[in-house]
Amino acid sequence: MIEEMGPRARAAARVLRGAGAEQRSAAIRAIAGRLRARAGAILAANADDVAKATRLVDRLRLDETRLEAIAAAVEAIAGLPDPLGAEIARWQRPNGLDFARVRTPIGVIGMIFESRPNVAADAAAICLRAGNALILRSGADALASCLAIGEAIAAGLEEAGLAADCVQIVPTADRAAVGALLAGLGGSIDLIIPRGGRSLVERVEAEARVPVLGHLEGICHAYVHASADPAMAREIVVNAKLRRVSVCGATETLLVDRDAAPALLPPIAAALIEAGCELRGDAESRALVAEIGIAEEADWTAEYLAPILAVRVVGGLDEAIAHIARYGSGHTDAIIAEDARAAERFLAEVDSAITLWNASTQFADGGEFGFGAEIGIATGRLHARGPVGPEQLTTFKYQVRGTGQIRP
Amino acid sequence: MIEEMGPRARAAARVLRGAGAEQRSAAIRAIAGRLRARAGAILAANADDVAKATRLVDRLRLDETRLEAIAAAVEAIAGLPDPLGAEIARWQRPNGLDFARVRTPIGVIGMIFESRPNVAADAAAICLRAGNALILRSGADALASCLAIGEAIAAGLEEAGLAADCVQIVPTADRAAVGALLAGLGGSIDLIIPRGGRSLVERVEAEARVPVLGHLEGICHAYVHASADPAMAREIVVNAKLRRVSVCGATETLLVDRDAAPALLPPIAAALIEAGCELRGDAESRALVAEIGIAEEADWTAEYLAPILAVRVVGGLDEAIAHIARYGSGHTDAIIAEDARAAERFLAEVDSAITLWNASTQFADGGEFGFGAEIGIATGRLHARGPVGPEQLTTFKYQVRGTGQIRP
Numbered sequence: 001m002i003e004e005m006g007p008r009a010r011a012a013a014r015v016l017r018g019a020g021a022e023q024r025s026a027a028i029r030a031i032a033g034r035l036r037a038r039a040g041a042i043l044a045a046n047a048d049d050v051a052k053a054t055r056l057v058d059r060l061r062l063d064e065t066r067l068e069a070i071a072a073a074v075e076a077i078a079g080l081p082d083p084l085g086a087e088i089a090r091w092q093r094p095n096g097l098d099f100a101r102v103r104t105p106i107g108v109i110g111m112i113f114e115s116r117p118n119v120a121a122d123a124a125a126i127c128l129r130a131g132n133a134l135i136l137r138s139g140a141d142a143l144a145s146c147l148a149i150g151e152a153i154a155a156g157l158e159e160a161g162l163a164a165d166c167v168q169i170v171p172t173a174d175r176a177a178v179g180a181l182l183a184g185l186g187g188s189i190d191l192i193i194p195r196g197g198r199s200l201v202e203r204v205e206a207e208a209r210v211p212v213l214g215h216l217e218g219i220c221h222a223y224v225h226a227s228a229d230p231a232m233a234r235e236i237v238v239n240a241k242l243r244r245v246s247v248c249g250a251t252e253t254l255l256v257d258r259d260a261a262p263a264l265l266p267p268i269a270a271a272l273i274e275a276g277c278e279l280r281g282d283a284e285s286r287a288l289v290a291e292i293g294i295a296e297e298a299d300w301t302a303e304y305l306a307p308i309l310a311v312r313v314v315g316g317l318d319e320a321i322a323h324i325a326r327y328g329s330g331h332t333d334a335i336i337a338e339d340a341r342a343a344e345r346f347l348a349e350v351d352s353a354i355t356l357w358n359a360s361t362q363f364a365d366g367g368e369f370g371f372g373a374e375i376g377i378a379t380g381r382l383h384a385r386g387p388v389g390p391e392q393l394t395t396f397k398y399q400v401r402g403t404g405q406i407r408p
Numbered sequence: 409m410i411e412e413m414g415p416r417a418r419a420a421a422r423v424l425r426g427a428g429a430e431q432r433s434a435a436i437r438a439i440a441g442r443l444r445a446r447a448g449a450i451l452a453a454n455a456d457d458v459a460k461a462t463r464l465v466d467r468l469r470l471d472e473t474r475l476e477a478i479a480a481a482v483e484a485i486a487g488l489p490d491p492l493g494a495e496i497a498r499w500q501r502p503n504g505l506d507f508a509r510v511r512t513p514i515g516v517i518g519m520i521f522e523s524r525p526n527v528a529a530d531a532a533a534i535c536l537r538a539g540n541a542l543i544l545r546s547g548a549d550a551l552a553s554c555l556a557i558g559e560a561i562a563a564g565l566e567e568a569g570l571a572a573d574c575v576q577i578v579p580t581a582d583r584a585a586v587g588a589l590l591a592g593l594g595g596s597i598d599l600i601i602p603r604g605g606r607s608l609v610e611r612v613e614a615e616a617r618v619p620v621l622g623h624l625e626g627i628c629h630a631y632v633h634a635s636a637d638p639a640m641a642r643e644i645v646v647n648a649k650l651r652r653v654s655v656c657g658a659t660e661t662l663l664v665d666r667d668a669a670p671a672l673l674p675p676i677a678a679a680l681i682e683a684g685c686e687l688r689g690d691a692e693s694r695a696l697v698a699e700i701g702i703a704e705e706a707d708w709t710a711e712y713l714a715p716i717l718a719v720r721v722v723g724g725l726d727e728a729i730a731h732i733a734r735y736g737s738g739h740t741d742a743i744i745a746e747d748a749r750a751a752e753r754f755l756a757e758v759d760s761a762i763t764l765w766n767a768s769t770q771f772a773d774g775g776e777f778g779f780g781a782e783i784g785i786a787t788g789r790l791h792a793r794g795p796v797g798p799e800q801l802t803t804f805k806y807q808v809r810g811t812g813q814i815r816p
Contacts, residue, residue: 014733018757093778097767104759106789190789205617211790212619232812239814325422347807349426351512359505359810368815369806370501381514381598381803382619383791395789398777399755402767404640406647407776 002180005135005168006188009108012165013133017105021082023160028078028125031156035071035121038152042067045148046117053115053141060115060141070118070149073373077125080372083391084131098401103394105131107190110181111375112137112204114196117145119375123193124153124167126375130393133166135189137181139196140173147171178203184210193388195376213388216379217303218248218331220361223320223346224264225337226257232358233336234268240334240360242275246305248377249332249354249364253300253310255320261288261313272309281311288313300327317342321349328352331379332364353378353385410588413543413576414596417516420573421541425513429490431568436486436533439564443479443529446560450475453556454525461523461549468523468549478526478557481781485533488780491799492539506809511802513539515598518589519783520545520612522604525553531601532561532575534783538801541574543597545589547604548581555579586611592618601796603784621796624787625711626656626739628769631728631754632676633745634668640766641744642676648742648768650683654713656785657740657762657772661708661718663728669696669721680717689719696721708735725750729757736760739787740772761786761793 154164240251366374371389558577774782779797792800
């Protein structure tokens with residue numbers, strides 16, 4: 001059955017590529033409407049999922065408020081600027097040839113995700129905004145919810161005159177379906193987006209035969225430079241760690257310059273501890289703050305997604321950059337500093353998708369970047385890095401206009 | 409031994425990322441100088457390769473003129489604008505955060521190529537221009553030549569104060585080395601660029617565990633619309649097929665509109681035949697031109713790279729677009745037409761890396777695009793399509809500058 005989804009997606013992608021921005025907006029709006037209209041069925045299916053779930057129930061659970069938020073998010077994507085057809089560059093050559101680099105859809109995207117059912121609606125809307133067909137494979141936990149959301153998506157597509165095949169949900173949680181998607185469904189899939197834990201991402205990296213836009217974990221760092229303003233450092237670190245601990249842009253390791261650590265670290269640690277955060281540090285940090293526990297080697301690569309923070313004292317900018325290069329995941333890293341030269345070196349030399357100066361790592365989010373919506377934060381190096389919104393789900397082609405030129 | 413090349417390339421890439429544009433230009437110029445200075449050794453090594461070769465000797469053979477052309481091409485790359493550090497986009501958000509999307513190197517590139525030894529020098533210069541370290545794996549035919557060129561590259565790098573590890577040549581033609589590169593040398597390779605025939609590209613697609621910038625064959629089409637100017641159509645088709653038959657942008661299939669075929673096809677066919685081209689066509693084209701032989705189904709997907717052209721009569725624009733979608737390779741396709749609406753539909757709907765209107769498919773070349781140099785023509789859909797020059801061998805990161813912002 002999954003084998004048939006590929007050619008159907010490919011055919012739908014061909015139609016979508018020709019569909020105008022307005023028809024795709026209408027489809028996204030219609031999907032929002034159908035999500036609202038089918039709230040009863042979706043919440044009933046979600047109740048089944050929640051009843052069967054053994055873990056992560058909060059991420060899985062929908063209620064009327066959350067479903068309305070999903071519909072509103074979909075509706076917002078209908079209002080985003082359409083990326084397709086935009087000229088990224090245009091130039092002429094001395095022989096009179098006119099070159100345009102124009103945005104086009106990628107084609108068919110295969111997305112594999114775990115337990116948040118809202119991802120199905122978000123991903124469908126973002127893919128339609130970018131003119132891509134989508135095949136979604138939900139984890140077992142959220143399957144009933146996703147199939148119910150998928151029925152709303154299909155109804156919305158048809159209301160706008162587009163084929164339901166534009167967005168297909170794999171109807172089983174069979175793990176063999178993941179393998180078929182990763183093999184590309186016989187040449188039908190142009191890009192795989194995995195969104196889940198490390199075991200999923202590793203399976204994708206080992207088995208995928210098609211390009212992957214990886215969404216690895218976020219081992220994000222906040223580095224307090226010796227020149228940092230103490231109050232700003234405290235406020236940013238507390239926000240970067242604790243605003244929401246379960247997002248990939250949450251800071252997991254705090255680095256503090258040795259010269260300023262006696263003055264800077266104790267008030268930051270006190271604020272974190274007061275807010276309920278557990279600290280695990282190296283010997284130097286523990287010598288400064290008695291409440292800090294012992295960090296093992298594994299703490300430097302831990303994505304806690306919890307109110308726990310690893311703490312290390314470093315001997316300056318170079319050591320901070322080296323620590324991040326060794327232990328980080330290339331996601332998001334911040335420096336807090338008044339010294340602009342140090343900050344600019346950090347921004348230039350830390351090789352992560354997102355580098356920040358005097359701002360919280362929790363800004364690692366497509367909405368905060370002004371992209372309107374995102375499907376996740378890409379941690380690979382090719383095609384797109386950082387927040388992946390509609391524009392990042394496009395590619396381009398060249399249109400060359402001549403008047404009879406031949407090549408000498 | 410190849411296992412050690414990965415970490416060495418990774419270390420070299422870290423240094424290269426911080427090296428300024430001028431030092432990288434100096435290294436590229438020094439490589440050009442060393443290629444000239446070592447002409448004797450390189451030509452002697454090439455003579456060994458040629459003596460052992462069993463096929464493709466012309467592509468393999470170097471002489472003083474060709475080696476000087478290689479050195480001059482390398483020198484030209486030293487003069488190209490440096491892509492690194494350029495701001496691709498910059499914007500502010502209402503909270504005062506300042507976002508910059510800045511070009512950075514990809515990191516370590518693994519290139520696997522067959523018998524043209526000039527590729528080693530070109531690829532090294534383009535990768536250095538983009539700040540990437542390179543591991544090159546030559547086919548057995550060109551190995552001695554490439555190792556001799558590699559010694560010139562190493563000497564040039566060291567002359568400019570950069571490590572020879574920035575460009576490493578795999579010293580054996582062992583096929584296991586290809587497997588090790590495709591597996592990513594233990595996380596040391598960021599991108600694989602295969603440049604060779606279909607069997608290489610298929611092995612890469614089956615075995616690669618790292619991102620691939622594929623360079624598939626060029627099944628390029630020239631489509632003569634009923635509105636075409638007859639003289640322009642004849643001139644473009646002859647050039648597109650015959651200017652150089654061995655390049656990937658050479659036209660392999662001619663499509664002609666049924667309504668105008670009786671008037672347009674005979675003079676085009678006569679010009680091609682007079683220039684020594686063999687034609688293989690469908691029944692309709694053979695009814696119009698007696699000299700056209702029979703095309704089999706395999707002719708529609710043949711990359712002849714020879715003076716042979718497949719010919720087909722089609723029932724208009726839609727049929728031409730459908731033929732290209734079914735048989736083409738997404739490389740380069742041209743329409744010859746006076747009807748601007750038909751041409752614009754072709755440019756919009758043909759989903760190839762390069763689409764042309766009233767110009768020869770032989771313009772599929774980075775130099776003709778104004779990129780200064782290219783490593784090949786990418787036929788995949790992600791990251792880069794079409795000519796791959798220094799800019800296409802970069803990625804980007806975000807630099808976010810704040811004044812203490814935390815996320816509400």
